[in-house]
Amino acid sequence: MLAPSSAPGATGSLQKVKKLNSQDFRELRALCLSQGLLFEDATFPAHSSSIGARLLPQEELWQIQWRRPTELQRNPHLIMDGVSRFDIMQGEIGDCWMLAALGSLTLRKQFLENVLPKDQGFQEDYAGIFHFRFWQYGEWVDVVIDDRLPTINGRFLFVHPRTSNEFWPSLLEKAYAKLRGSYQNLNGGYLSDALVDLTGGVQVQFSLRDPPPDLEEILKAADRSGCLMGCSTPGQARRNIELRNGIVQGHAYTITGAVKIPYRNGWKHIIRIWNPWGHGEWKGPWSDNSRQWDRVEPKYRDALLRNKDDGEFWMSCENFQKQFSWLYICNSTPAFLDFGDEHCSxxxxxxxxxxxxxxxxxxxxxxxxxxxxxxxxxxxxxxxxxxxxxxxxxxxxxxxxxxxxxxxxxxxxxxxxxxxxxxxxxxxxxxxxxxxxxxxxxxxxxxxxxxxxxxxxxxxxxxxNQDYNETPNSLTSPGLPMDVPRENQDSSYKALFLKYANQDSTIDALQLQQLLNEVILKDEMTSLGGRFSFDSCRSILALMDLNSNGRLTLQEFGNLWRCLTKYMDIFSREDRNRSGFLDVAELKSAIQAAGLASDARLLRLLALRYGDAGGRLGFSDFVCCMLRLDTLSHAFQNLAKGGSQILMTAMEWLTLVMYT
The missing domain is CATH 2.60.120.380 (Jelly Rolls)
Structure with missing residues (x-):
């Protein structure tokens, strides 16, 4: 049995990617820099074999020149002003299926960073070598390429950027072609395959000839939950037949948005779609210059309408079903199946x-x-x-x-x-x-x-996950606070969990540390006392880990999140001088506010154990202190069953205190 593909430390995970052809990007770049050479990839050479024998006429194959961006532009960049779908313009190869998926990827930062590593460019340590990552059959694979791109008479054969000196689309396409054996192998394919290769996720397809009755809600929910989305038109692929209404037959598109807006005396569902050609748009209702926009309130029109020939357009949900044949939705887990449900499973x-x-x-x-x-x-x-x-x-x-x-x-x-x-x-x-x-x-x-x-x-x-609504029954289960948590924090904890979770929908200590430092410590007050250390996050996880497996499920994280919001409110109230710390007197009040007991000796020990040299607790230390105090207090109450003493074996006691 394989571990989930994103399990930290496993070969093929994002932390330890598999190297295609055993090529190590950093080692190869360092070697080239030390020798003053530009990298030339012998495993995907600047040769017609990398193009493929049947993709182009023989006379064109002989004309191909492989040129580096530094030979084509004075000041090339990998990325300029961020990554956008509008950077992409399809070339002479029928890889719209891959580019439509790539266009959707640019909208989802959490997936984009996995595919496009940041440790490369033309400005520093340039050696003609780049790398990109793709998911293949359960493993993340790192693909190294040189930056020689196929051209004819100075023009790009395949993907070319809208901005002449921005090269991430061309280089990423080359890496994907190498992964699949040649550019020829990109000439026709399945949008669903590309969505999975760029995310490691799972996809669902809907036939628009027999669409689900709640299609509008499905699209809006998928957009809100950060799914990648695409669609395709009927017809024979690679013939590029453009209808009078602007839609290309046998072509793949990206879905970039789905909204419901006030229109006339009701509401209208409209869908935003992008053509990987980088131009060529729908000419019917809700297109850029259609009269429908004249009847939309200015605040909606100004926010939604982008009147440019950039390949992106709006259309109604009704016309979407008529013009397109398939809808594709992909995410890291099938949480997108909870369409219409407020919580993310x-x-x-x-x-x-x-x-x-x-x-x-x-x-x-x-x-x-x-x-x-x-x-x-x-x-x-x-x-x-x-x-x-x-x-x-x-x-x-x-x-x-x-x-x-x-x-x-x-x-x-x-x-x-x-x-x-x-x-x-x-x-x-x-x-x-x-x-x-x-x-x-x-x-x-x-x-x-x-x-x-x-x-x-x-x-x-x-x-x-089938333990979501189960009531935990554990000696170390902390009492669930009955306070109503702050709405702006608790309403999105499930989506937050899914953003940081492994593919098996759990969070380990390292991911918990990243989450707490990036989310909780955004607040200036909570950040003054220092960041959550890895060791403190291991302790927090152990206290909330009902299954004692070193990971938090959504239910366990929900318990932790309610505790965190409760402690944040208490910390904010008791830190009256806004110093970002609690002294011993303030800690005593905070413990009382949490409904827990303490005495002078315990307070002194807590200040020694969790405080700084002056006995003060910052927020991260306060959380560790309160969680442990709360957990062990409730564990004692459960074991004592209302009494003031408990009888335990040495092993029971050690099991209780050593892991938590």
Whole structure:
């Protein structure tokens, strides 16, 4: 079984990326700088083999010149004024599917920083070498390239930036072409594949020929929750047939926004869409110069309308369904399935890699496919509870093969407790994903192929966290404060959790430290006493970790967040001189305000243990102190059962105090 792909420290995680062709960016750059040379990548050479034999006519292949940005521009930059979808203009290759995903990526900083490392550029330590990261079959892969770009007569063959001296789009496209074997292998593909490759996430597709009834709400919810979104039009790809209304057939687009605005005497749902060509827009209702905008209040029109030929336009949801065939939504977990729900659910992930083979012995089965009847592996998972109105399981099966091989028709069967097949799904795509509402029980997933050909696969099983509404029953469970927390802090803690969480929807001590320092310490008052150290975050996590596994689930983080907001209010009230610290007298009042007991000796010990040289506690130390005091006080009350004494073995006592 694989660990989740983002597990810190695991090979293939963002902390320890896998190096394509064993090329180490920093080592290669340092070597080039020490020798005064510009990097030349022998694994993806400046040669027609990197283009591909069938992409261009032979006479054009002979004309290609590979030029570095420093040869094309006097003052090249990797990035100028931030990364934007408007930096991208598609070239002579049919990779709109990848560029539409890339356009969406530019809107989501949390994903963009994973793909586009910051430790490179043309201004410092330039050695003609760059690198980018992509997710491939459960692992993040670092792809090193040189910066020689294919040109003909001084013009870019493929992606070219709108600003002549900004090169991140061209270099990122080259890295993706290297990952997939050649530029030719980018000439046609699936938008859904690119969304997953740029995020490591899971995607859902909606047919707009039979759209869900709440499509408008789905789009708005996906936009609010930070999903990547794209769409495609019907028709034959790569023919570039542009209709009179401005829509290109067989083409992929980025969805960049979805809003509901007052219009006439009601409301109108409109969708913002971007064309990777960088120009060419919808000419119908709600386009840049349409009369519909004349009837929109100026404050909405000024905020939404960008009247430029930059490839981006608005259209109504009704016209969106008529002009486009598929909608794609992707995020790191299937939390986007909670459309219309105010809270963001956390999901756990289990991943497996294995080989499916048609040659394994078969056994009798009532299913329709020999694949399900073979002795190929089955993967079990358990559902504890469910809401019949929402999805609680997502299953993604991905086939791994060389880029020049065709996709097999793959899929899986789902059975419950050795009974008949409940569901089967097969498609001829790289990634087959299904979303399910399953009742409590034990289930098995059986990967299979419809053809007599073996394939290597990655199976991912996402299950909605099932302890969200459970009442914790633990000796070390802190009492939940009954105070109503500050609305501006508590309303978004679930989205905040998902922003910092691993792909298995948990937070470790390092992520907790980052979250607390970036979010809690934004307040000037709380930041005066110093930052949360890694050791203090390990202590905080241990106090809230009901499962004693070194990670916080969404429920456990919710308990912590309520405590944090409560302590922030208390700290603010008791720090009357606004120094950012509490002295011993103020600490005593704070403990009383929290409903806890103390005496003079305990106060002195707390000031020694958690205070500075003067016995004062900053906010981060105050949080550690209060959480431990609160947790152990409630643990004692639970064990004493109303009395004033408890009887414990030495091991019970050590288990209680050593981890917390």
């Amino acid at each position: 956390a999901w756990s992930l289990t991943s497996y890699t294995n080989l499916w083979s048609p040659d394994l012995p078969r056994r009798r089965s009532h299913s329709s496919s020999a694949g399900a009847a073979s002795t190929n592996p089955q993967y079990f998972f358990k559902v504890l509870d469910h809401d019949p109105n929402t999805y609680n399981v997502a299953i993604s099966l991905m086939q791994k093969h060389a880029e020049d091989e065709r996709n097999l028709k793959i899929g899986f069967f789902i059975t419950k407790e050795n009974s008949r097949v409940l569901k089967q799904i097969f498609f001829r795509t790289r990634d087959v994903t299904s979303y399910l509402t399953l009742s409590p029980g034990t289930y098995a997933v059986v990967p299979a192929a419809a053809e007599e050909q073996e394939f290597q696969f990655l199976l991912r099983i996402f299950i909605k």
